[in-house]
Every structure is written in structure tokens, then in C-alpha cells.
Amino acid sequence: MFSKPLVSASLQPIVLTILSRGEAYGYEIMQEALDLSDGQLKWTAGTLYPLMHRLETKGLVTSIWRPSEEGPRRKYYRITAEGHKALQADKQEWIDLHAILIRLWGPDLKPGLQLA
Amino acid sequence: MFRLEKAISTWKRNLSLNRALLPDDVEELERHIRDHVAAGMARGCTEEEAYREAMESIGDLGGLESEYRKVFWEKVTSRRGLMKELIWESTMLANYLRIALRNLWRNKGYTSINVLGLSAGLACFLLILLFVRDERSYDRHHENAERIVRTHFGETQTVTPTAVGPTLARTLPEVETFARIYPLGMYQPISVRRGESAFLESGFYYADSTVFDVFSFPFVAGSPEGALNRPLTMVVTESTARKYFGNDQVVGQTLSVGSGTEFEITGVIEDVPGTSHVQFDLLASFSSTGWANREIWNSSNFYTYLLLERADQFESAQGKVDQLVTEMKASGQGGIPDNFQVNLYPLTDIRSEFEGRGVFVTIFSAIGLLILLIACANYTNLATARAARRAREVGIRKLSGAHKGQLARQFFGESALLVFASLVIAIGLAEWAVDPFNTIAGKAVVFAPLSDPMIIPVLIVLGVVISFIAGFYPAMMLSSFQPAHVLKQSGRTSTGGFGFRRVLVVFQFAVTVFLLAGTMVIRFQMSHMQDRSLGFDQDDVVVLTISDQELRRNYKTVKEAFLQIPGIEGASAVNSIPGYQMSGYAMHVEGQDLSGETEEGRRLVSGIPSDEDVAEVLGLHMIAGTGFPVDPGYEPEPGNYRYLVNRTLIEDVGWDPQSAVGRQINLLGNRIGQIQGVYEDYHYRSMHEEIAPQALFIEPWQFNRLMLKTAGGSVGSLMDQIEATWSEVAPGRAFEYTFLDTEIEALYRSDRQTAAIVGVFSLLAVFIACLGLLGLASYAAEQRTKEIGVRKALGANVGQIFILMISELTRLVLIAALIAIPVAWFVMAGWLENFAYRIDLAWWIFALAALSALFIAVATVSYQSIRAALTDPIESLRYE
Numbered sequence A: 001m002f003s004k005p006l007v008s009a010s011l012q013p014i015v016l017t018i019l020s021r022g023e024a025y026g027y028e029i030m031q032e033a034l035d036l037s038d039g040q041l042k043w044t045a046g047t048l049y050p051l052m053h054r055l056e057t058k059g060l061v062t063s064i065w066r067p068s069e070e071g072p073r074r075k076y077y078r079i080t081a082e083g084h085k086a087l088q089a090d091k092q093e094w095i096d097l098h099a100i101l102i103r104l105w106g107p108d109l110k111p112g113l114q115l116a
Numbered sequence B: 001m002f003r004l005e006k007a008i009s010t011w012k013r014n015l016s017l018n019r020a021l022l023p024d025d026v027e028e029l030e031r032h033i034r035d036h037v038a039a040g041m042a043r044g045c046t047e048e049e050a051y052r053e054a055m056e057s058i059g060d061l062g063g064l065e066s067e068y069r070k071v072f073w074e075k076v077t078s079r080r081g082l083m084k085e086l087i088w089e090s091t092m093l094a095n096y097l098r099i100a101l102r103n104l105w106r107n108k109g110y111t112s113i114n115v116l117g118l119s120a121g122l123a124c125f126l127l128i129l130l131f132v133r134d135e136r137s138y139d140r141h142h143e144n145a146e147r148i149v150r151t152h153f154g155e156t157q158t159v160t161p162t163a164v165g166p167t168l169a170r171t172l173p174e175v176e177t178f179a180r181i182y183p184l185g186m187y188q189p190i191s192v193r194r195g196e197s198a199f200l201e202s203g204f205y206y207a208d209s210t211v212f213d214v215f216s217f218p219f220v221a222g223s224p225e226g227a228l229n230r231p232l233t234m235v236v237t238e239s240t241a242r243k244y245f246g247n248d249q250v251v252g253q254t255l256s257v258g259s260g261t262e263f264e265i266t267g268v269i270e271d272v273p274g275t276s277h278v279q280f281d282l283l284a285s286f287s288s289t290g291w292a293n294r295e296i297w298n299s300s301n302f303y304t305y306l307l308l309e310r311a312d313q314f315e316s317a318q319g320k321v322d323q324l325v326t327e328m329k330a331s332g333q334g335g336i337p338d339n340f341q342v343n344l345y346p347l348t349d350i351r352s353e354f355e356g357r358g359v360f361v362t363i364f365s366a367i368g369l370l371i372l373l374i375a376c377a378n379y380t381n382l383a384t385a386r387a388a389r390r391a392r393e394v395g396i397r398k399l400s401g402a403h404k405g406q407l408a409r410q411f412f413g414e415s416a417l418l419v420f421a422s423l424v425i426a427i428g429l430a431e432w433a434v435d436p437f438n439t440i441a442g443k444a445v446v447f448a449p450l451s452d453p454m455i456i457p458v459l460i461v462l463g464v465v466i467s468f469i470a471g472f473y474p475a476m477m478l479s480s481f482q483p484a485h486v487l488k489q490s491g492r493t494s495t496g497g498f499g500f501r502r503v504l505v506v507f508q509f510a511v512t513v514f515l516l517a518g519t520m521v522i523r524f525q526m527s528h529m530q531d532r533s534l535g536f537d538q539d540d541v542v543v544l545t546i547s548d549q550e551l552r553r554n555y556k557t558v559k560e561a562f563l564q565i566p567g568i569e570g571a572s573a574v575n576s577i578p579g580y581q582m583s584g585y586a587m588h589v590e591g592q593d594l595s596g597e598t599e600e601g602r603r604l605v606s607g608i609p610s611d612e613d614v615a616e617v618l619g620l621h622m623i624a625g626t627g628f629p630v631d632p633g634y635e636p637e638p639g640n641y642r643y644l645v646n647r648t649l650i651e652d653v654g655w656d657p658q659s660a661v662g663r664q665i666n667l668l669g670n671r672i673g674q675i676q677g678v679y680e681d682y683h684y685r686s687m688h689e690e691i692a693p694q695a696l697f698i699e700p701w702q703f704n705r706l707m708l709k710t711a712g713g714s715v716g717s718l719m720d721q722i723e724a725t726w727s728e729v730a731p732g733r734a735f736e737y738t739f740l741d742t743e744i745e746a747l748y749r750s751d752r753q754t755a756a757i758v759g760v761f762s763l764l765a766v767f768i769a770c771l772g773l774l775g776l777a778s779y780a781a782e783q784r785t786k787e788i789g790v791r792k793a794l795g796a797n798v799g800q801i802f803i804l805m806i807s808e809l810t811r812l813v814l815i816a817a818l819i820a821i822p823v824a825w826f827v828m829a830g831w832l833e834n835f836a837y838r839i840d841l842a843w844w845i846f847a848l849a850a851l852s853a854l855f856i857a858v859a860t861v862s863y864q865s866i867r868a869a870l871t872d873p874i875e876s877l878r879y880e
Helices: A004-020 A026-036 A045-058 A081-105 B004-016 B023-042 B047-058 B061-078 B082-106 B108-136 B164-171 B238-245 B311-331 B347-354 B357-385 B387-399 B404-441 B455-479 B483-488 B498-531 B549-553 B555-563 B614-618 B647-653 B716-729 B740-747 B749-783 B785-793 B798-832 B843-870 B873-877
Strands: A061-066 A074-079 B148-153 B175-182 B190-194 B197-201 B204-207 B219-222 B233-237 B254-257 B261-269 B282-285 B303-308 B342-346 B541-545 B568-574 B584-589 B603-609 B622-625 B641-646 B664-667 B671-679 B694-697 B705-710 B737-739
Touching (some): A026 A074, A045 A061, A045 A081, B082 B108, B108 B404, B148 B311, B148 B347, B164 B175, B233 B238, B387 B404, B387 B483, B541 B740, B568 B614, B785 B798
Parallel strands (some): B603 B694
Antiparallel strands (some): B541 B737, B584 B603, B622 B671
């Protein structure tokens, strides 16, 4: 499990990445994140859905209600051009940050170990 | 048996009541749950297990709600749900209001204490605000106000010689122009006539034609350009024009001044506003006087104003003036006494600093603020004291889903309601009190809440700020009660805020002690001045004005005529009456260059032309020599002057009274003569000033005033006879009179006003503080009912219970006194600096103030305390 600030910071890039592969509804996104991370990214609905609303008001995603055969309708989310741009920016930031941490710790070292 | 559909619909109903989530959100979450359950069951879980898992992934309700709340506003605005939301909010507002009103109505005692205190405090504040605004508007109505300076001679002398203006304007590039005003009427009222209507005008001044370039006095007829260029022209104020001419056309008409010189009116200006430091009614051209073309340094009778090119040139101009004066002293040019300087004084500081009204304004502002804070503290105190009672209400509300923010809003709403209700009452109070206030303060402020552009905004800001100050602590405290905690208890126990209340009570009583001590010091100083012997007899003296050449020349005949009236015991002509003896002369004495050609031994003394009967009429106490000798043919001429001098003068020179008689002195202007007698010092100016050396000498052409000593008693018929005699000896001149004691009184008007206002407002402050204390005492008594019952049952008597009830308060008041006394001592010592003759700040004044505060506090709470102490324990313990 990751710490709370880390989870919330990574939420947007992960969600946008999942959506960049194609439209999805909330439960699907959550499941995908869970599977991808081997159960390490366990979000709650209270985290995910408000984030989706926020992304929507920012214009990074759009949503559409689609009828479903088995049960009530679902709300599907789709990434926008703005969203792709934001994802690129997020990606660059995470990669830069990662590079810094690697430079600090060395490629093979686990966190907590000192260099020489 | 678990039924999925039922579980989901229960969950849904619960959530649909939540205002943070919109219907769409609930639907989305529902679908989430269903997907989750389906997935779980596909893995082989039971329906119930799958549902539990799904709910887990939803997270706890509190977290869900707060996350949704964060994005709520963005959603409603984007989904055009704003209107709906506003309607809901305003419904809630109405609800808050209803509850607030209900609460206030249910606790009438509490409400009335708060409203009374707040509205009295606010009314005081409003009046003080008007007062301060009036004071601060002095001399600011001139367009160039910021660039105008007045020149002073030394520290205190506001009139300067004719040469100052032209010299500085020539020498200093900073000076754009200058204007001199010669306040002749101030020294001696001038007789002005038009046909039958004749008046003595003390507002008859001369001024340079540039006066309208420097100052902005709006013209209603004629134009400022060249209005005072020619000799024998003048500009009059509107009301003066009406006085002489009614509604006739005035420009081009003439008025006869003094012994008949005709002045042509070239313009009419609006009346000089009350907020101008210089007050005149008729302004004649300076070129009409003999002074106009004489630049001299040894006669200071003129106000000189300089208009600087820029307001920020004040410092550099003063620097150059200092340099110039130093050079002039070194070269002996102009004969400026060694210890004199020319100081520039900004026009806008004259009222507040030079005339010392700034202190007054500061004192008042401070009192206004303190009163307001005391009223706020009352609210805070009473609201937190009542917190225990409302704790359960808060608990239940929170359980029913109210947020801290909502509760805080409600409590703020209550304080705002109370404050704004008090504001409305305060407006009424101020309206009613403004006239008495004007009388006490000697002001003419207007309270017009609707037409005054300042009042309404100030009131609104004030209302909001006070609601916040007074309501902040109670709102925070009440809204943060924990439901579990407050509902478990009976609701009787104190629920915090106790320490804070003590701090506020200490604050209130510190202010009370401070104001009481201040009031007492002011009172004692006033009576000290009133009781202090003036050194002359001010009673039963009628004062007439004889300031024209003919009356002066014939002053002996005039006196004789009045002395014929039975009931008039003495008469004396003088240049100016005691209290107002301002004129000064440079003096030289024998043994030290008596002729006065050099600076050696030069002193500045008060020199007052008076006739031979002055000592008798004023009842001066001679300590050596005689009064002026009665010598019918005496005329003053160089070498033949006669002097009476005061004790300070001879002590200053170093003579003793006996040896002083017969010595020679010389007042500037070739007035060598002999000292005939020495009199005990008397206060020839106000008691703010120390008695300085003074010399009286006979010089009829400077006489302005005739003092008539009457036998006392009723003066009604006597005045008729005096008037009849006046019209015989001074035909055609207005009969105007005053009394010496009235004039002396007028010297201390501003001091008495300070005393009265500080007194009234201090009392109000104490009253408001006591109101709060009364409220607190009744809650304290209520809360301790059981404690008192138990104590009585165990054998405590009424006295012991009473002491128990007031001991806490006593301690708080004493702490307050400890804080307030040093502050009061410091402030009042500063105030007393304004008086040359002042009381000592004795320790007992402060002890008395502290004891009075204690007494007032104990008296306030004693009713409640005694009632509590007298309650039968059976009553108070019955329900235990």
C-alpha cells in the first residue's frame, strides 16, 4: 500500500492513462488500477468519483451515460485532447522526479541504504 | 436472509438525503456497487459477502461525503443548479433567523442586557466619530490646505512682524506667495456703521490682497481677483452683509469704520466655516493701513501665511528660514531678540497640534473604542456563560447531521441579529443625544444618518465587524462541542470558556478603573484651578469697550460720568482685561543699558497699558510702594513713565520689593520711567500658562476696555443706567458689555468640556460594564445553586456564602486595577503637563478609583449573590 499523499498525487496520471486506452466506467477504472498494481492501488469510490468530477470540470475528460443490458445505465468517461496534454505533462513530471530519486539512490539500491 | 435489492435501496435512500451528492452521483455509485457485487459473485462469493466487499470499496460515508463536498460547488455551477442551491441556502438562512429570534425572545433578560449595552456603546461611538470627523476637518476646506504654513515667532507667538512675509517670499524660492492678516478686531472691537445700524465688530480684520490666492473663501458676489487691491476696500461675509444691508445689492456700497472712514465693499464671501482656525466677518485691504509699506521687525501683530510651491518643501523651507534668521541676528538687522526664532507651522496642524485639540481627539477616540469593546465583551461573556445551556441543543443538531460550519453560521447569525438590532436603536439614541452632546462638547455636529454619505457605510462595516468580534469566540466554542460529550452530561456543568470570561471581565474593569481615575484627575484639576486664587477680584465687574480715539482721549470724563451712577464703586480703563493680557514688550532696566540700544539685559515682559485706578478696581494686593499717583495733569512721555510691576518681574531682575520702588525701567518704544509700586502676582492669562514678569503703565491711546466695579447684587436696573450714560458719553456707538467673571470662565471652556465629556462617557462605560456583570452574576448564581444548597445544609451562613460569591470578582477587579493604574498614571501625568498650575498625582486618587470600581462591581452582583445565599437549601436540593 502507498501512503495517502502519494496515492492522491498519482491518481490523475493513472486514471488518464487508463482512459487513454479507451473509454471506461468508474468500476472498470478502479478494477484496472487494482489489477495493474497487483492489488496495491486500492481506491475507494469516495476518492475516484469526486476526482472524475474534478477532471470533468477541468475539461480533461468527458462523460456519457450509456444504457446497459444487465441493469441500470452506466456513466462512461473518455479522455479529451486537453486530457492527453495534461497526461503528457504529468508523465514528464513523474519521469523527471523518478530520475532524480534514482540519481540520489542509484539504480540498484533500495531506499534507506546510504551510498558509501 | 440478506436481500440485495433491499440493502441497495436503503443505502440509496440514505445517500439521496445527503446534500453533497446529486442524484446522478448516487446513480453512478449504485451502478458501481452492482458491478462490484456481480464481479464478486462471479468469483463465487455469496450475495451478502459481495455486497460487503462493494460497500468497502465505496469507503466510509464521512470520507465519501467530504470528498464529494469538495467538488460540489464546481458541479452545481456547471450544472446550472446554482439557483436551487441558493434557494436552499436562503431557506436555511430564514431558519437560522427564526431560531435566533426564538432564542433571543426566550431569554429576554439576556437579550435586553446585550441590546442595551451594545446600543449605548454604539451610540457613543457614533457621536464620538462625528466629533472626531469635525475636529479633523479643521482648515482642510482650502484647496491649498496642504501647502499653507503659518509663521510663528518662537514657540508660542502666532503673530509676527510685517517684515516676515515679504522677506521670506523674496528670499525663499519655495514660497509661492504670502498673505498677512492683521486681526485688529481681535485686539480691540471696531465700530462699524451704516446709517442707523452700528455694531462693534471683533471680526474686523485687514488682509493682503493675496489672501484669496492662499486661502479658498468662496465668493457669492464680486470676484477674488483684485478684491482687496485698492486702499479702503473690503470683503464681507454673507451674514455680515445681511446684517447691514438686508437683502440689498452689497458690492459697491460702503460701510463707515471707526471714526468715519468709508470702505467700499468689493465682494461678499460665504461665512467663514466654523472649522477654520481664523474667524473674521469683515476683511479690509491691508493697503488701507499704515503698515502696508513698512517692513518692520519690532512689532508683532500680524498673522503671516506662506503658500509653498509644494507640500513637501516644508522641511527645506524651515531650514532656510533658520539660516536667514541666524544671519539677521548676527548682522543685527531687524532687532530680533536673541532667543527668538521664526517657525513654520503647517495650517492643517494648527487645530490639532498647536491648539492642542489633537489630545482631545485621541482621548475621545480611545474612549469610544473602549466603550465599544466593553459592549462586545459583554456579548461574548454572556454568550459563553450560556453555552452550557445550549450544549444539548448543539449535540442534538450535530447528531441530526449539522456541520460545525452550519452551527457556527447560526451563532454568528445570532450575534449579527443582535448587533444590527442594537445599531438601529443606537441611531435613535444618537439622534436624541446629539443636541445635549453638542451643548457639552461646544460643537455643532449634525447627525443625519440618511443624508450623510459616511454614516450608512460606517454603520454597516461597524455592524459586521462587531458581530464578528463579539460572536467569534462563542460561535467557535459552541459549534465545536462534541455531541457524545455534552449529551452524556446533565448540561449543567460549565462547558469551558471560563478562563476567557475572566480575561474579559478583567479587561472591562481595567478600562473602568482607568476611566474612573482619569475622570477624577480631571475633576480635581478643574476644581484646583477654580479654587486657586486668581490674585484679583473678578466678581461684579462690568466690561465696556472704548476702542476709538475719542473715547480713549476722554477716558477720564467717561469714567467720571459712570462714577456718578450710584452702585458703581470704581472704574478703570485698560488695554485688555485679566485673562487676556497678551501684549508683550522687550524691557531694559537701569544698570543694564536702560536706553535699550543694545541687547544687554533685554527681557520679554507682559506690558499692559492701564489707568491710575487699575489696582483698586481689580483689588490687586500691593506689596511695596503705592498705586499710580493721582496727578490730574499727568501725560506719559519719554522719561516720565509710571510703572506698577508684579513680584515675578522684580524677582526676575533680582531686586527686592522695597528697593525696586523708584528704580527705572524702559519698555521698548522709548518708555523710560519709574516703578511706583509692586503688586502680588495675579493670573493675567489662563492658568495653563505660568505667571511671567508683568508691568502696567499709563498710556491712554492704547486703552480698549473700561472696567466698572459695581456694588454687586442685582445688576438689572444698573445696566439700564449704564446704557443711558453710555449713549450720552459715546453717542452713536453700539452698547455692548460683558462681565469680567464671564470672560474668565470662557478661558476654561474647553477644559470644562473635556471634563464633562470624559465624565459622561466614563459613566456610560462603567454602566455598560456593570450590565454585563449583572448578567454574569445571575448565571453564576444559577449554576452554583446546588453548591450553595449543599454548603448551607452543611452549616454555612449567609455572610459566608455572600463572601464566597464575591471573592472571585474581587480578585478580578484587583487584578484589573493593577493593570489599569500604571496606564492611567502615565496618561494623566501627560495630560497635566498642559497646565502650569497642576495638582500632584497622589496615590490615593488611583486607590479611590480602584475602590470605587470594586464597590460598583460588588454592588452590581450583590443582589444576585444575596438572593442565592438566602435560598432555602430544601428548594435547591429537592430534585437531586
